Amino acid sequence: xxxxxxxxxxxxxxxxxxxxxxxxxxxxxxxxxxxxxxxxxxxxxxxxxxxxxxxxxxxxxxxxxxxxxxxxxxxxxxxxxxxxxxxxxxxxxxxxxxxxxxxxxxxxxxxxxxxxxxxxxxxxxxxxxxxxxxxxxxxxxxxxxxxxxxxxxxxxxxxxxxxxxxxxxxxxxxxxxxxxxxxxxxxxxxxxxxxxxxxxxxxxxxxxxxxxxxxxxxxxxxxxxxxxxxxxxxxxxxxxxxxxxxxxxxxxxxxxxxxxxxxxxxxxxxxxxxxxxxxxxxxxxxxxxxxxxxxxxxxxxxxxxxxxxxxxxxxxxxxxxxxxxxxxxxxxxxxxxxxxxxxxxxxxxxxxxxxxxxxxxxxxxxxxxxxxxxxxxxxxxxxxxxxxxxxxxxxxxxxxxxxxxxxxxxxxxxxxxxxxxxxxxxxxxxxxxxxxxxxxxxxxxxxxxxxxxxxxxxxxxxxxxxxxxxxxxxxxxxxxxxxxxxxxxxxxxxx
Numbered sequence: 001x002x003x004x005x006x007x008x009x010x011x012x013x014x015x016x017x018x019x020x021x022x023x024x025x026x027x028x029x030x031x032x033x034x035x036x037x038x039x040x041x042x043x044x045x046x047x048x049x050x051x052x053x054x055x056x057x058x059x060x061x062x063x064x065x066x067x068x069x070x071x072x073x074x075x076x077x078x079x080x081x082x083x084x085x086x087x088x089x090x091x092x093x094x095x096x097x098x099x100x101x102x103x104x105x106x107x108x109x110x111x112x113x114x115x116x117x118x119x120x121x122x123x124x125x126x127x128x129x130x131x132x133x134x135x136x137x138x139x140x141x142x143x144x145x146x147x148x149x150x151x152x153x154x155x156x157x158x159x160x161x162x163x164x165x166x167x168x169x170x171x172x173x174x175x176x177x178x179x180x181x182x183x184x185x186x187x188x189x190x191x192x193x194x195x196x197x198x199x200x201x202x203x204x205x206x207x208x209x210x211x212x213x214x215x216x217x218x219x220x221x222x223x224x225x226x227x228x229x230x231x232x233x234x235x236x237x238x239x240x241x242x243x244x245x246x247x248x249x250x251x252x253x254x255x256x257x258x259x260x261x262x263x264x265x266x267x268x269x270x271x272x273x274x275x276x277x278x279x280x281x282x283x284x285x286x287x288x289x290x291x292x293x294x295x296x297x298x299x300x301x302x303x304x305x306x307x308x309x310x311x312x313x314x315x316x317x318x319x320x321x322x323x324x325x326x327x328x329x330x331x332x333x334x335x336x337x338x339x340x341x342x343x344x345x346x347x348x349x350x351x352x353x354x355x356x357x358x359x360x361x362x363x364x365x366x367x368x369x370x371x372x373x374x375x376x377x378x379x380x381x382x383x384x385x386x387x388x389x390x391x392x393x394x395x396x397x398x399x400x401x402x403x404x405x406x407x408x409x410x411x412x413x414x415x416x417x418x419x420x421x422x423x424x425x426x427x428x429x430x431x432x433x434x435x436x437x438x439x440x441x442x443x444x445x446x447x448x449x450x451x452x453x454x455x456x457x458x459x460x461x462x463x464x465x466x467x468x469x470x471x472x473x474x475x476x477x478x479x480x481x482x483x484x485x486x487x488x489x490x491x492x493x494x495x
Contacts, residue, residue: 004142004184005047009036009131013054016170020177024184029131033109036131040138048187048472049142051089053180055169056129056147057157059106059121063149065165066172068098069127071105071145075120076133080104083136084470085183087463088442089144091435092179098172101126102435105145107133117153142187142471146180148172182439188446189473192465193400195392195451196480199458201385203285204229206488207262210283211238213494214259220244223252224259225269226314228283229455230411232432249273257281263314264288266321281493287383288315291350292322294377298348299323303375304341306330308363309352313412316352336366348375353383354413354454356420357390385454386413388482390420396449396479397424402441405430406460407453414453421449433460434467442471449479 005025008014014028025047029039036052044050056069063069070090074081090102106125108116120128132145148169151157155165200208207228214222220242227235227245235245243259249272252258257279260269264284273280284292298305305327309316320327330336330349341347349367351360360382368374380387397403403421407414407430414430421428426449431437442448448468452461468474489495 004049004051004187005043006051006053006180006184007039007043008052008054010054012170013173016174017053017177017180020174021181021184024181032130033107033134036134040134044138044141047141049184050135051144051146051180051183052132052135053146053173053176054129054148055150055166055173056105056127057112057117058127058149058152059117060101060103060126063101063126063152065149065152065155066099066168067149068093068100068172068176069105069147069149070100070102071132071147072102073104074107074132074136074145075104075123075125076107076136081136083144084466085142085144086470087433087435088186088437088439088467088471089146089179089183091437092182092439093146093176094435095438096175096179098176105129105132105147107131107136111157113156121153144183146176148176179439182443186439186442187471190445190468190471190475191447192468192474192476193396193447193449194461194476194478195389195396195449196478197385197388197392197482197484199452199454199456199461201383201454202484202486202488203262203287203383203385204455206490207283207285208234208238210281210490210494211243211259212241213490214257214281215242217494218257222257222259224261225249225265226261226263227410228259228261231408231455231457233457233460234455249276249278252276252278254278259283261314262288264292264318266318268321279493282491285353285383286488287353288318291319291353291381294350294381295319295322295327298375299326303346303348304328304343306339306347306349306367307352308349308360309355310412313352315354315412319350319352330363330367333363333366336363336370341371344371345373347371347373350377351381352412353381354386354416355382356416357382357387384486385484386416388484389413389417389451389454392479392481393417393421393449393451394424395481396451397421397426397428400426400447400449402426402445403428403449403451404437404464405451405453406433406464407456408432411453411455414456417451417453434464437464437467
């Protein structure tokens, strides 16, 4: 059985793709649902899955001629049939530089126009065709549908320029060929290993709860300085509910309400907020606040404090602000080997809470070697959630062909998870959502490890697993290294 096949309805569509799919078989069904049903019944027995590609009609106003529509579901005969792998395919097409829409495709037994077209659009479909219903209703094989738009309600088929639009659409279909091939080659049954713990930690849950409760208690707008946690999906969701994200305190109207992000801030930020008469709601993670307290204690005792962390990270910037004259940021072993202190007998160190445990320990060990009097925190500064997630991904990576880490690019703890997996000798990638997964990564990968950074919502992992299930049967196992039951108290302003 081949990995997968691409099918078209028309000979012109087939010609546009011929020679561009490598070893992926290319078939033709003929036009209309009856011919498509007969062809699908024949082809699906020889293929691991079928991708229907070709031209279609646009329904939604935002869909224009030349755009590409990927079916998230096929609407046919009163049924709505999900196409789980659609976000992966849409992402691949976007990386080809094509204008892509993801949404329902209606499958009609005949060409539609006028009132019939408006009715389909009213049901939420983005595009219409005549063949995808036969594909979506055939059981037992993965499927996908890609339509390049030729006509719309404003530009119907029976217009003089339809031929020109059709030729342009065929060129777009040809340009989509690499993504179609990638989908077909990524098909296959898989085992998914879910690292546990993963996703939200106690500090992130607390920070998100604080913003949501502030919106409920005070109503919008509630201002938030910087990203409350480093995840684009979380920020977008809170913005939709009425949160207003600002870079600095001076952007908040006098007397307004402002939430300080989980990464912590320098004392100067708090002082400015007080001067402006703002109601401050502090969402700083208690474990970050612990590091701030350590810096204040060491600095008050006259120590030079080495802050092990990444200089451009907001947590480090906030910690540094506690005693800027006494704190030196140490980012790596090279800096640890070169850093000095006015009095080598009065030195201490703290660490950013989201570092890779092993790398942070290597830097701390070198500092201890160079400064025998070095003092350190009574308990590890790297938070338990970071340590647990790194331990879990290490276990998963050791027995996976590929590791996918769900998290935003500015999330330090998420990036560290990728690095931990790579140190186990396993390919690992950071993805903000399922659409970011490159289908080429999946070809030949039969055991995939999945985790998520501490700031990534759990539903993103569920969506990714669902997308993989759209490429073949998925068996899910959880690899658990620790239980987390910590809950941090809320500030009085929202409790």
